[in-house]
Amino acid sequence: MSNIPFAATTPISVSRVGLKARDANALASFYRDVVGLQELKRDGETITLGAGSRALLDIEADQAAKPDDPRSAGLFHNAFLLPSRADLGRWIKHAIDRRIPVDGASDHLVSEALYLTDPEGNGIEIYSDRAHDGWKWNGAQVEMATRQLDIGSIVSEVPDGDAGWQGAPENSIVGHVHLRVGDPAAAARWWHSQFGFDTVAEYGNSAVFLSSGGYHHHIGANSWQSPVAGRRDASLTGLAWVEMRSADAKAASTYEDPWGTVIRAVPGQPG
Template structure:
């Protein structure tokens, strides 16, 4: 395990994602106003957003993009992890101030999380990790997770005197949660090909992580069991980036992709493949 417990310091992590939208300006402005994301790079057809100079989300313009059916596979949510519990409290206060409609607030035992949707209906989770020593374990040493109501009163007590309207610069994409058609196929790809270990079994879902982290990738069939990939040209998730600690880890992942029958192409960053749900996966090395 890495000396740090942060998800982005594990041997494999998910660094960023890319969404297609028919209204680039509206979505970019929303992420700026609601999450405090800054424009890192911008063209007429693409905007890269992030915090503190770290890219977290790319938005690509597709004027014909339309919402996919609810039963289609694809994105369940992008999940942004905050450095401190106080940051989550500050974000909750900010969301209330600007009138953001939350879709949920949960205590997952290992995390506390707030949920919302962007204007295109892409799910977002904002959360903080409890210290790893406090994660509950089962008899076999497996990580236990649940979906309990979040104690909002307790969280608000943790709000700093002057809460920031933006997420802090240390925010990262802690995990990505996917809607899949079949959990066995998801495990075969996320674990067997990408290299994440199965960490948590959950009703209708599986959670996969690296370095003992509860999950860098989640997969569920709650609305997408036996579902088809989103139609070509749909709005929503187009790609996500999986980062390996070094070139050796990247090379091993590429080899597993090829052995499993997935086509791999060289990309500007490293390699690119398409997952079983039609989503491009950028495979890169941190060093």
Template sequence: MTDPASSLAYDGADGILANAPYRVGAVTLAVRDLDAVATFYRDVIGLAVEAEAGATVRLGTDDTTLVVLRADPDARQWTRREAGLFHTAFLLPTRGDLGAWLRHADAAGIALTGAADHLVSEAVYLSDPEGNGIEIYVDRPSPEWQWIDDGSVVMRNEPLDRAGIVGAATKPWVGMPAGSCVGHVHLQVGNLDATERFYADLLGFNVMCRYPGALFLGSGGYHHQLAGNVWNSRAAPERAEGTTGLAEITLVAEGAIAELVRSRFRDAGLSLVEDGDTFVVRDPWGTCLRLAPTP
């Protein structure tokens, strides 16, 4: 078997992911109850409030914004049958960090919606107060990932070794540790073929894994920075404006990648909106993606 990532050093969020042509910068959510949702991301998820300005709260770690909350009290509640966010996935640096978070969640009575060993990673799932999905996970070192001859990575849903993860914790949870990031964003989409045309053919992501009802898209040898599934949203139309949930994803892209995407959109006669040193495109379901240059 071939391993396209075997020559890449990996050290948590500072290895393959940090050096990939694409990585997720921040996820912006439209919410009805700004105070309640901001408190959840601060106290439960462990993000620090970085800035509050009117109807917007920015939260993150290491002075890096990971989540932006925009208040829209009159927004219609997004439903799970629509295109939009499946989950925002926060990547922690070590297995012990995930164990510490699980101890914190247990002590706080936080209900999980799921947990799985994906072979490339170990993950737990929950939802915020307005139903936005969240994953908190830790990667396995890339030399342990399994590869198929076509260059795709093996991902599965296996039982999570929760006891082993909790046992790996060596210190209490005091907030999301330095080096944490949004490792990936998983979307609900209406059609996988259209997802592949947009995210692979236009944006340039590699199809890293084809899973029943889902497509995992990566850059730079990472298992996925983006994913899309039709488990709840098959044939969903474009999202209506004025709903809660996912408002925007910021993708940090190398300059050459950004210019290539600009050219592809123009050649295809597709619209993009220039906004200073960033530009904004929309996927077939209206999901807004802001491409920002690598700092």
């Protein structure tokens, strides 16, 4: 079994995410079959999925919800972090065998990632990190880029005779959440003040990346589709909440960012 990824060893990290769905059963099937999450429980209208015993995603049924508006504040993507490069290779082979459509694939220097979209329009990233002691920093800024992904090199990490993709392995986590916001600078100020996050990368005025403990980012925030977006309409499908695990939290608490996105904080030690 691989170790827990570095992203989960920092003082604050993403614990899990809630999605609101018009068809929760169909969406849960997608996350089981395509992403490889396991169903952990059902509680009323909520389906909880995860990896091993770790809950990563709650899907809340709301048949009356309106389809998400990509121009509004909300979810850009949930990023599921696999423990090893070989795990990513197994998922790629699974995607090829199942002819799973992907929206993109990128080498970000700190990580290697593939992108897809679920049936209700929520963005997904599936990725693995390079060893964090090899990341390049320019002062407080981590070097990231968007380059062509070497699919063959990743797939070659899977040993001959390997059993292949058996679903998201234990110690898979939500490594980061990337949000649509109206103003990345305002998002950065909010995460600085409420969670003590550091800004570790900026793409002009249109995107900012923030983290705890020297990770490349636990939270991304961009206005690529949503410039000057106002408060999020709570009746839309898509992002319901983001839950952060905090070693400093004494009790569970709930916040709203400047666009009304619900951010929960729960006590918990790293790992």
